[in-house]
Amino acid sequence: MIDHAIAALADYGVRTGLIEPADRVWAVNRLLEVMGLSDYQEPAEPVREMALEDILRELLDDAAARGVIEDNITSRDLFDTKLMGVLTPRPSQVQARFHSLYAESPWMATEWYYRFSQDTDYIRRYRIAKDVKWVTPTAYGDLDITINLSKPEKDPRAIAAAKAAPQSGYPKCQLCRENEGYAGRMNHPARQNHRIIPVTIDGRDWFLQYSPYVYYNEHCIVFNSCHTPMKIERATFRKLLDFVKLFPHYFVGSNADLPIVGGSILSHDHFQGGHYTFAMEKAPVERAVRFPGFEDVEAHVRDPSTERA
């Protein structure tokens, strides 16, 4: 029975292009190793196509029943990520694919990378599907509302405490590049299925990744290769503009470097972007700002409430 689930997961890898048909026997053997199994019988009949969530549940139930893992949500999340890590190509392969698509168009590159980040289960599609989203008209204009049910929000006091706490551990935080391929632990998520894309921002090495919790379409994070605190300053504008030059079909924005107003990881310099048009972008211009000497630059202060007048 469990052989069916292993075959189904290997087939999922081939079907989604994570592995090639030539990798299938190798992948089955690697999955057996992670499952702590040494025997296998390839199913005689082709295995029926199953949803990834169902395949992983079967494998997790089996591993828990045999005592390979403890039966709790954290252990299960660590373990199914280890399984998916078997199917995930190496960083150099992922970067090469991204760059060859980028040479054709940045749009094609991000489209592929977003699908890839879901196929590897780094973005857990079946959890994101539980989020509730809608647009509602208000006196201030249309508002986007999202109720995030796939990840609990952090307490602002916990965020402030984390910023003040001394740097320790490995990786230093959940945004650090050292998360790529990391096995995780009870208080840090597993990332064997996580791959990041190098980009140059303000002349420095940065990386692009998607948020595992996608609050809106193609919710991406662009982050510094160094674990350095967030700071809103003159260079912030150069960094933001460098990003939209690389990905003109994306927007990018920054949380404030203050704990109460949204940023959840202030110890690591990063921005958030994506393929989405927010209400703010559609809001009427309240005031245009001009910069003497830079007449070709337009800046706007937008205020949805001016529509009421």
Ligand SMILES: [Zn+2]
């Ligand atoms: Zn960090």
